[in-house]
Amino acid sequence: VTSSGLRAKGKSNLNASITVALDAMGGDFAPEMVVAGADLARVRYPNVKYIFFGDQSRIEPLLREHKVLQPLVTIHHTDEAIANDAKPSVALRSGRQSSMRLAIDAVASGQADCVVSAGNTGALMAMAKMVLKTLPGIHRPAIASFIPTAIGESVMLDLGANIECDAENLVQFAIMGAIFARTVLGIPEPTIGLLNVGAEQLKGNDVVKAAAEALRSQPIPGRFHGFIEGNDIPGGAVDVIVTDGFTGNIALKLAEGMGKLYSGFLQRSFRSSIMATLGYLLARSAFSKLRERVDPRRYNGGMFLGLSGVCVKSHGGIDAFGFANAIGVAVDMAVQGFNERISEELLRLAPAPAPAVQLQQ
Amino acid sequence: VTSSGLRAKGKSNLNASITVALDAMGGDFAPEMVVAGADLARVRYPNVKYIFFGDQSRIEPLLREHKVLQPLVTIHHTDEAIANDAKPSVALRSGRQSSMRLAIDAVASGQADCVVSAGNTGALMAMAKMVLKTLPGIHRPAIASFIPTAIGESVMLDLGANIECDAENLVQFAIMGAIFARTVLGIPEPTIGLLNVGAEQLKGNDVVKAAAEALRSQPIPGRFHGFIEGNDIPGGAVDVIVTDGFTGNIALKLAEGMGKLYSGFLQRSFRSSIMATLGYLLARSAFSKLRERVDPRRYNGGMFLGLSGVCVKSHGGIDAFGFANAIGVAVDMAVQGFNERISEELLRLAPAPAPAVQLQQ
Numbered sequence: 001v002t003s004s005g006l007r008a009k010g011k012s013n014l015n016a017s018i019t020v021a022l023d024a025m026g027g028d029f030a031p032e033m034v035v036a037g038a039d040l041a042r043v044r045y046p047n048v049k050y051i052f053f054g055d056q057s058r059i060e061p062l063l064r065e066h067k068v069l070q071p072l073v074t075i076h077h078t079d080e081a082i083a084n085d086a087k088p089s090v091a092l093r094s095g096r097q098s099s100m101r102l103a104i105d106a107v108a109s110g111q112a113d114c115v116v117s118a119g120n121t122g123a124l125m126a127m128a129k130m131v132l133k134t135l136p137g138i139h140r141p142a143i144a145s146f147i148p149t150a151i152g153e154s155v156m157l158d159l160g161a162n163i164e165c166d167a168e169n170l171v172q173f174a175i176m177g178a179i180f181a182r183t184v185l186g187i188p189e190p191t192i193g194l195l196n197v198g199a200e201q202l203k204g205n206d207v208v209k210a211a212a213e214a215l216r217s218q219p220i221p222g223r224f225h226g227f228i229e230g231n232d233i234p235g236g237a238v239d240v241i242v243t244d245g246f247t248g249n250i251a252l253k254l255a256e257g258m259g260k261l262y263s264g265f266l267q268r269s270f271r272s273s274i275m276a277t278l279g280y281l282l283a284r285s286a287f288s289k290l291r292e293r294v295d296p297r298r299y300n301g302g303m304f305l306g307l308s309g310v311c312v313k314s315h316g317g318i319d320a321f322g323f324a325n326a327i328g329v330a331v332d333m334a335v336q337g338f339n340e341r342i343s344e345e346l347l348r349l350a351p352a353p354a355p356a357v358q359l360q361q
Numbered sequence: 362v363t364s365s366g367l368r369a370k371g372k373s374n375l376n377a378s379i380t381v382a383l384d385a386m387g388g389d390f391a392p393e394m395v396v397a398g399a400d401l402a403r404v405r406y407p408n409v410k411y412i413f414f415g416d417q418s419r420i421e422p423l424l425r426e427h428k429v430l431q432p433l434v435t436i437h438h439t440d441e442a443i444a445n446d447a448k449p450s451v452a453l454r455s456g457r458q459s460s461m462r463l464a465i466d467a468v469a470s471g472q473a474d475c476v477v478s479a480g481n482t483g484a485l486m487a488m489a490k491m492v493l494k495t496l497p498g499i500h501r502p503a504i505a506s507f508i509p510t511a512i513g514e515s516v517m518l519d520l521g522a523n524i525e526c527d528a529e530n531l532v533q534f535a536i537m538g539a540i541f542a543r544t545v546l547g548i549p550e551p552t553i554g555l556l557n558v559g560a561e562q563l564k565g566n567d568v569v570k571a572a573a574e575a576l577r578s579q580p581i582p583g584r585f586h587g588f589i590e591g592n593d594i595p596g597g598a599v600d601v602i603v604t605d606g607f608t609g610n611i612a613l614k615l616a617e618g619m620g621k622l623y624s625g626f627l628q629r630s631f632r633s634s635i636m637a638t639l640g641y642l643l644a645r646s647a648f649s650k651l652r653e654r655v656d657p658r659r660y661n662g663g664m665f666l667g668l669s670g671v672c673v674k675s676h677g678g679i680d681a682f683g684f685a686n687a688i689g690v691a692v693d694m695a696v697q698g699f700n701e702r703i704s705e706e707l708l709r710l711a712p713a714p715a716p717a718v719q720l721q722q
Contacts, residue, residue: 087563150622160558163566197521197610202448205524205607230614234622246566247608249558251615253591258619261511261595265655266627269647276647283640286630294626 017047018334020327021103021112024054025081026119028317031055034118035062037323039069044324045331051076051112053099078102082123084316091123092130100124104131107309113334114310116326124313125161125304132309135339137346140165141306142173142245143313144180146299147255149236155181156233156241159302160249167210170194170242174215176305177240178222179345183336184329185239192220193228193238195247203227207244221345259294297322301329306342310334378408379695381688382464382473385415386442387480389678392416395479396423398684400430405685406692412437412473414460439463443484445677452484453491461485465492468670475671475691479684485674486522486665493670496700498707501526502667503534503606504674505541507660508616510597516542517594517602520663521610528571531555531603535576537666538601539583540706544697545690546600553581554589554599556608564588568605582706620655658683662690667703671695 022038024031031054038050049072052059056077063070080098082091095101100119106112108131117124125143134141144157157173158165165173174192181190194212196204201212204227215224225238233241233251243251266287270280280287292298300322302313310333314326333339383399385392392415399411410433413420417438424431441459443452456462461480467473469492478485486504495502505518518534519526526534535553542551555573557565562573565588576585586599594602594612604612627648631641641648653659661683663674671694675687694700 148622150625163558195611197524197607230611230616231618231621233615234618243611246558247611250556250591250604250608250612254594254612254615255591255619257592257595258616259623260592261509262620262623262655264511265651269651270644272647272650276644279640279642279644279647281640282643283631283637286633286637286640289633290626290630294623 017049018045018114018331019049019051019112020330021051021053021106021115022327023100023103023115023117023119024052024059025099026117026124026316027314027323028118029319030118031058032062033318033320033323035059035066035069036320037327038073039066040320040324041327041331042069042072044328048072048331050074051103051106053078053103053106054081055079055099076102076106082120084120086120086123088120088122088126091120092126095123095127101127101131104128104309104311107311108132114312114330116312116314116323116330118314118316118318118323118326121160121302121313124311128304128307128309128311132307132311135306135308135342135346138172138176138306138342140169140172141304142169142176144177144303144305145252145301147233147241147252148259148294148299149234151236153185153299154233154236154239154241155185156243156248156252157305158243158245158248159252160245161304162245164246165207165244167207167214170207170211170244171214171218171220172306174211174224174240174242175220175345175349176342177242178220179341180303180305180333180338181239182221183338183341184332187239190222190239191225191237192222192240192242193225193232195233195241195243195251196227196229199227199229201227211242219349256296259296263291263294298325301326303329303333305338308339310338378410379406379475379692380410380412380473381691382412382414382467382476383688384461384464384476384478384480385413385420386460387478387485387677388675388684389479390680391479392419393423394679394681394684396420396427396430397681398688399434400427401681401685402688402692403430403433405689409433409692411435412464412467414439414464414467415442416440437463437467443481445481447481447484449481449483449487452481453487456484456488462488462492465489465670465672468672469493474695475673477673477675477684477687477691479675479677479679479687482521482663482674485672489665489668489670489672493668493672496667496669496703496707499533499537499667499703501530501533502665503530503537505538505664505666506613506662508594508602508613509655509660510595512597514546514660515594515597515600515602516546517604517609517613518666519604519606519609520613521606522665523606525607526568526605528568528575531568531572531605532575532579533667535572535585535601535603536581536706536710537703538603539581540702541664541666541694541699542600543582544699544702545693548600551583551600552586552598553583553601553603554586554593556594556602556604556612557588557590560588560590562588572603580710617657620657624652624655659686662687664690664694669700671699
């Protein structure tokens with residue numbers, strides 16, 4: 001499998017008809033931003049169809065305001081929705097008729113090709129794991145996301161699905177992240193970095209050392225760059241940043257928080273004097289480009305990797321523009337056959353073992 | 362012990378004569394920046410004396426260029442220096458005559474009140490631990506540093522001394538960090554946050570959950586705020602951020618890297634058009650304030666907390682201004698009796714156990 005082949009194959013599928021299952025009730029501004037987000041996504045993916053799971057009486061009036069979207073949408077009514085503070089275990093047990101669960105079910109049944117929800121992350125992961133199941137050969141699914149860098153963007157995983165990880169988990173995250181970078185971002189030979197406290201081989205805990213050893217010695221999609229440190233993330237040192245869910249979650253939220261801190265500092269500077277405000281007015285168009293470049297809505301979408309079905313979590317507080325980006329990445333994953341590439345790669349890396357010798361009874 | 366008492370006591374010591382042991386050969390720009398850094402620190406602390414450990418033939422000519430500093434300095438000559446890439450174990454064994462080791466020895470012998478080095482972090486921690494020993498009652502020393510926030514600055518620890526930590530370690534880091542915030546930053550009731558993947562009590566691994574439980578139930582200096590998330594760090598949610606050395610190291614370097622990323626973006630924006638450049642010229646003085654506010658040299662200094670002696674690690678690539686700040690924090694810790702406060706607090710929190718019953722032979 002050459003990477004150029006992968007990209008071409010992906011492109012040839014772009015006209016395939018894709019159906020997206022949407023949890024219309026998930027997120028702080030649902031269902032309004034779900035409908036408006038789907039309408040924005042429609043511009044980029046005119047052939048995509050949508051199934052909205054949620055309260056028909058609230059969705060229908062919204063669709064009437066989005067006339068071009070309307071014929072592409074089916075509504076599947078349900079009164080139930082998963083609360084933002086619901087425990088995953090409770091959501092699993094008593095949320096079988098929830099908008100979130102029914103949207104996932106639609107992917108499992110083949111009615112939809114992917115699902116997007118801005119609802120409760122823990123509940124979404126628990127339900128997606130139970131309903132879609134983990135891909136054969138994958139031990140644990142992971143959550144991946146984009147992170148802006150000096151030279152573009154990187155993919156980082158895991159972002160919180162697995163608070164504790166062993167070396168084998170990290171190796172599988174590396175493989176899944178690399179295939180994501182290949183198939184969705186179109187990077188033929190993605191570089192992979194393992195997040196650590198230093199770049200030297202001796203640094204870190206036993207888990208990262210064992211994972212690095214495995215990534216150095218076994219064939220993987222892309223190229224293992226070795227350990228990277230925290231400052232290498234914004235530097236854009238690698239395409240794929242691999243870490244456990246504890247560190248990854250803290251790192252992603254810290255990076256987002258630092259972005260907000262600096263834009264706050266910037267605003268304060270421009271407002272600090274009349275000269276500075278005049279300066280801002282002159283530099284405004286340059287800054288609107290910068291704002292666009294680091295807009296967190298552009299990087300919205302937590303991709304659940306390692307499940308037998310495409311599931312993307314949107315930020316809960318996102319608007320329609322951000323939600324459209326989450327839909328976009330889900331569609332890309334479905335169109336480019338992300339899960340099929342993972343399965344192919346796992347098969348290539350670890351051919352099926354010979355049938356076990358039957359023990360004589 | 363009231364906090365106002367602590368501050369007052371600290372202040373009354375400000376005229377005490379303090380001697381700083383300096384590793385004159387540590388850091389990328391040593392010994393030039395060490396001499397220039399001490400000269401800058403002299404302005405703020407005119408009564409402080411210095412012992413320079415290192416190559417006399419290189420230090421003496423530099424001192425001749427800093428005439429006011431010269432009478433405050435003693436040179437202790439040594440030919441040896443610890444290489445930046447030296448393994449801590451090798452530095453311990455064969456670095457007994459190194460500038461770094463002799464500077465630490467000077468604190469152990471009482472010749473100096475604190476030591477500052479911009480050399481090899483691992484070697485400095487290993488030597489400081491062996492020579493100065495851990496404070497009675499403290500299981501593991503930690504590295505703490507400042508981090509700029511939206512509302513000021515916070516202290517974060519551990520930053521890499523302990524890659525793996527148990528709950529008891531995290532609790533002790535919280536206590537040491539809080540006493541640092543009290544005595545050196547002058548915050549009477551510092552708030553303490555435990556870094557985690559979510560704010561809810563159920564989130565996280567067993568170690569952070571057990572540490573949070575202990576911090577909630579036992580008396581501590583300051584106030585335990587609970588779990589904080591990555592984005593709470595730049596937000597300035599707490600005065601003291603507690604985490605293990607793996608996560609802390611990655612978080613600190615990531616925060617520094619994000620700072621560089623944004624200042625790079627800013628520069629590029631201002632250079633992107635003539636209008637933007639004109640805007641920059643108008644807003645320049647506002648931006649020089651911002652640059653000062655987030656200048657990493659202001660936050661230079663990795664404080665080794667939990668040792669029977671004050672030891673501060675400066676960034677290796679720092680200039681004289683940054684090095685002077687590292688000297689400043691070491692002097693503050695010595696003057697304010699940071700280690701004495703830690704010992705007092707440990708005694709107060711866990712009174713000495715009754716003498717163990719002698720086992721009959």
